[in-house]
Amino acid sequence: MYAFILLAGSVFAQDTVAKSQRNPNRFRMCVLSKIYYMQPGSTGNNFLSAHKGNFGAGTELNLFTVYNFYFGIGYNFSQYNVSDASLAANAEHTNVNTYFAKVYYKLPVTEKFSINPAIMAGQTSIIQRTRRKEYGDQEGNLFGLGVDAEYEIANWFAIYAGARYNWIFTNTEAAAEYRDYFRKLNQFNVSAGVRFGISK
Numbered sequence: 001m002y003a004f005i006l007l008a009g010s011v012f013a014q015d016t017v018a019k020s021q022r023n024p025n026r027f028r029m030c031v032l033s034k035i036y037y038m039q040p041g042s043t044g045n046n047f048l049s050a051h052k053g054n055f056g057a058g059t060e061l062n063l064f065t066v067y068n069f070y071f072g073i074g075y076n077f078s079q080y081n082v083s084d085a086s087l088a089a090n091a092e093h094t095n096v097n098t099y100f101a102k103v104y105y106k107l108p109v110t111e112k113f114s115i116n117p118a119i120m121a122g123q124t125s126i127i128q129r130t131r132r133k134e135y136g137d138q139e140g141n142l143f144g145l146g147v148d149a150e151y152e153i154a155n156w157f158a159i160y161a162g163a164r165y166n167w168i169f170t171n172t173e174a175a176a177e178y179r180d181y182f183r184k185l186n187q188f189n190v191s192a193g194v195r196f197g198i199s200k
Contacts, residue, residue: 032062032070034160036193040078040096043165044186047172051080051094056189060102062197068106074120075099078189096187097125098142098166116148116162124168140170140185150195158195163188 038056042048058076065071078096100122107115126138148162168185 027064027066029064030062030070030198032060032072032195032197034058034060034062034074034193034195036160036191038076038078038189038191040080041188041190042080042186043188045181046185047182048080048094048185048187050083052083054079054081054093056191058191058193065106070104070106070116072102073100074102074122076189078187092130093128095127095129096168097127099123100142100144104148112152114150114152116150116160118146118148118164120144120146120164124170126168126170138170138172140168140172140183142169143167144187156196156198159193160195161190161192163190 036058038058040053040056042051042053056076056078058074060072060074062070062072076098078098080094080096082092082094100120102118102120104116104118107117109115120142121144122142124140124142126140128136144164144166146162146164148160150158150160152158164187166187166189168187170183170185172182174182
């Protein structure tokens with residue numbers, strides 16, 4: 001009887017593995033958490049161009065995957081130092097807070113190394129500050145494209161580096177000739193961090 005149970009269990013396990021191998025792209029839940037350092041930057045002729053990127057950080061959480069697409073949410077913070085105070089309301093620095101949804105595609109290069117192109121969209125809050133005073137909160141929307149290079153050290157742990165380009169559209173009130181300058185911002189960020197969790 002004991003031998004029969006072992007045999008049945010073995011057959012069931014082999015059948016499960018075989019089904020998994022036949023359908024490797026099935027929908028499945030996962031828990032993948034990323035924590036990273038970010039170096040913010042800006043491009044073009046806009047409000048952020050009057051700043052120099054100081055530092056940033058962020059975190060992401062992926063909850064499910066299908067056909068090698070991973071779906072998740074995230075938050076990042078970036079701080080810019082004002083390099084031209086006359087173009088930034090005499091503030092000393094500007095904080096950018098972003099909440100976003102993200103989809104990336106895992107493109108395996110080797111068993112442990114992958115390239116992950118991504119698309120993201122979310123909301124942004126931009127706050128100008130001095131050491132003692134806050135100059136209000138500018139709200140806006142964000143659309144971004146990015147790519148990460150990830151190396152898996154263990155099934156539950158990986159390191160990665162990446163870059164993102166974001167288009168930010170704010171609701172800032174400004175004179176007509178300055179409207180695009182304050183409302184249409186471009187952000188270029190590079191990051192490096194770690195990923196924890198299981199996706200297999």
